[in-house]
Amino acid sequence: MPRLALSPKVLDHLDFGTPSAERDIARGLEKCFVESGAYQRVNSGAKTIVLGNRGSGKSAIFQMIAKRERLAGSNVIELSPDDYSYELLSATLVAERKGSWAKHGAYAAAWKYLIYVLVMKEIAKKGMRLTKNGGADIHRYIRDNHATGNLGPLTLLVSYLKRLEGIKIGPLEAGLRTRELDRLYKLEEIHDLLPSLKNVLDKRRVVVFVDELDRGWDSSEDAKSFVAGLFQACVSINALHPNLRVYVSLRQELYDDIPALYDDMQKHRDLLERIQWSEESLLELIAKRIRYSAQEQGYDGDVLQRATDPACWAGVFASPPGGSWETTFRYTIERTLYRPREIIQFCTDALESARGRAKKLPLPFAAIARAEHTYSAERARDIAAEYRYQYPGLLSVFEVFRGRRHTMTRDELELLCLELATGDIPTRDTFPWLPHCDPDALIEILYQMGFLIAQPLGDSVRPGESAFYGVHQVHQINLAAVPHFQVHPMFRNYLGMEEAPAPAHT
Ligand SMILES: Nc1ncnc2c1ncn2[C@@H]1O[C@H](COP(=O)(O)OP(=O)(O)OP(=O)(O)O)[C@@H](O)[C@H]1O
Ligand SMILES: [Mg+2]
Incomplete structure (x- = not known):
């Protein structure tokens, strides 16, 4: 697939936007707004x-x-x-x-x-x-x-x-x-x-x-x-x-x-x-921002409009050896809960990590990898803060997963949840809710907030696709029948979770 060729001048001025719409509106939101x-x-x-x-x-x-x-x-x-x-x-x-x-x-x-x-x-x-x-x-x-x-x-x-x-x-x-x-x-x-x-x-x-x-x-x-x-x-x-x-x-x-x-x-x-987003609509959102930045630097509007969304992505983010534009895009999108602010943040962090090092576009895959730790830590803290009224002390629950394997069987996860609820594994500030949770309830909570993703029973997996889905991807899932869970990739880097081969598909 051809990529959009972008000059170093575009690198200097590339802007994925601010994290909030109130500030974005003064910076051209209407030019890159996705009319969902x-x-x-x-x-x-x-x-x-x-x-x-x-x-x-x-x-x-x-x-x-x-x-x-x-x-x-x-x-x-x-x-x-x-x-x-x-x-x-x-x-x-x-x-x-x-x-x-x-x-x-x-x-x-x-x-x-x-x-x-x-x-x-x-x-x-x-x-x-x-x-x-x-x-x-x-x-x-x-x-x-x-x-x-x-x-x-x-x-x-x-x-x-x-x-x-x-x-x-x-x-x-x-x-x-x-x-x-x-x-x-x-x-x-x-x-x-x-x-x-x-x-x-x-x-x-x-x-x-x-x-x-x-x-x-x-x-x-x-x-x-x-x-x-x-x-x-x-x-x-x-x-x-x-x-x-x-x-x-x-x-x-x-x-x-x-x-x-x-x-x-x-x-x-x-x-x-x-409001719900998909991988395609989030790619469209980023591609629009890339086109807008390029147009501001004098690129021909017609050429930019003809460039597909993947071509725009590939113009900014290079593929790793042996991979395609999809490899970097999938890596990035998998580390989000499909919210625009997340992908804007991750892309901005990657861009910032490359500024001063990279002289031209597209940016090497290493730029994304370098940005991941800060991004992952911020997202973990943000999600914990987002639920602080319903589930205070959530960050200390996330911490319990630190250093473990990210894929777990139901039995392993249930045992961990039981130890959390009984206080065998200590957490901070969670007394208003955690002791009242049985393992299934805690799994449900962690799934609903996006921390866990689940492998539906009997689901057939297409090559290159993950067998695990989060709440942002599927809406009806019988959690009680899920044999394997994973911690969502967005949290893994922060929690130093060991990569493990996916379990055999059941
Ligand atoms: N349809 C869209 N097209 C282009 N950019 C978008 C679109 N929707 C959201 N964004 C961008 O995503 C970011 C987050 O959006 P926004 O600030 O509207 O979120 P929010 O739901 O109001 O969040 P909060 O709950 O924190 O107030 C902003 O940078 C915004 O400009
Ligand atoms: Mg808002």
């Missing part, structure tokens, strides 16, 4: 709730839609991480057990109130033309009620929750309490403005993005109600008018950590988009 099926379904509005692991591209989808909506003249509201503080919520609000005040519903009402007020503020901004039946009353309401200073969105949300809390658990006579609560749940303060809002929306479009909800996540009662309430609000507001759209993203593990949300969302499954 997920993007298209979200962009069309068919899906409004985006689920995905860390670094899977939730913000990238939002950033791209926001940019395109702005260009088309829509009003865009982005609620950013600084806007939430779970600690503040827990510190400010009375705990559920002290007042039985059904927090999910309260949060849902408060979120609806907040989002409607933000939308009305946006359309009542200076310079917007509002006529009598097209929003003059909205303008008046905002001027009279929300003109003072720049109260942050969280303050507005908390103030509404405080009103609900005061009535729910304050010393009110029962009948009065019900009436007052009803008023607040029905958003009486703004309810009469909604017909007017619809009129305005006939001519204007407003899109709201709520992203990065996991920043500062503490798994508290308030944090969970905050997110569950937001989901409810999102579904309800999206029914108001096609020109008002609210998008929410959430990390997959947080979603799984909120049972109330899970139950509620069964009714709205059709609105959920789970």
Whole structure:
């Protein structure tokens, strides 16, 4: 297969991008954005709730839609991480057990109130033309009620929750309490403005993005109600008018950590988009970035477009002796959980390790090998950090695999898991969860987070393909019937795991 010939100038300026979409958007993300099926379904509005692991591209989808909506003249509201503080919520609000005040519903009402007020503020901004039946009353309401200073969105949300809390658990006579609560749940303060809002929306479009909800996540009662309430609000507001759209993203593990949300969302499954990547789509992502860097250095756009994705890869990463472009690509992709941030990081680390040594492209395979230790260590720490609320002390569980063979029989793995759960092999900070795990449960946890890959029973293996699959590759696997497991290659270098020949196929 021909490779794309790239000059040393491209090596000097080659850029695989930054780890987060918020920074990538200023560095040409739209030029190398992969318009996946997920993007298209979200962009069309068919899906409004985006689920995905860390670094899977939730913000990238939002950033791209926001940019395109702005260009088309829509009003865009982005609620950013600084806007939430779970600690503040827990510190400010009375705990559920002290007042039985059904927090999910309260949060849902408060979120609806907040989002409607933000939308009305946006359309009542200076310079917007509002006529009598097209929003003059909205303008008046905002001027009279929300003109003072720049109260942050969280303050507005908390103030509404405080009103609900005061009535729910304050010393009110029962009948009065019900009436007052009803008023607040029905958003009486703004309810009469909604017909007017619809009129305005006939001519204007407003899109709201709520992203990065996991920043500062503490798994508290308030944090969970905050997110569950937001989901409810999102579904309800999206029914108001096609020109008002609210998008929410959430990390997959947080979603799984909120049972109330899970139950509620069964009714709205059709609105959920789970982001998933394949080897082909990740190759496309890297190839687009290579083409973009080359184009910036004056390469002919037509030539670059004609170069296939493998040719672009081979233009940057040389094959090892006796191998093909696929050898290096497969080596790299196998060390990821199929998330864009991972492959971007690994390629960037390889590039950095070669800068100053290599004078030309493609880079030798050694560049990837040299970068692997740092990459593997960072990923192990990141994954442990990603699950720190559900499974604290996870890194010390990973450490137990240090120096062992990476392929294990079920019996070997079960014994190790039993020793971990009983504390025969000591770990740190794992007491909230590990002692409660039987071996099968621990295997399931390690598999679900990507640390283990499994060899399905009776699976036929094609030459050159691994017999082991991870959670990012297959979705239905009967773990109880798996005879052999491996530690995922991404963790092995960090854990100094001995390479062992794959077991005979059963
Ligand atoms: N469809 C895509 N096309 C091109 N690049 C992408 C795409 N999706 C994600 N990326 C890139 O992958 C990296 C990670 O994506 P992003 O920041 O959107 O992840 P995330 O899911 O928001 O992660 P987190 O949970 O940490 O917020 C970024 O550099 C982003 O630009
Ligand atoms: Mg993000």
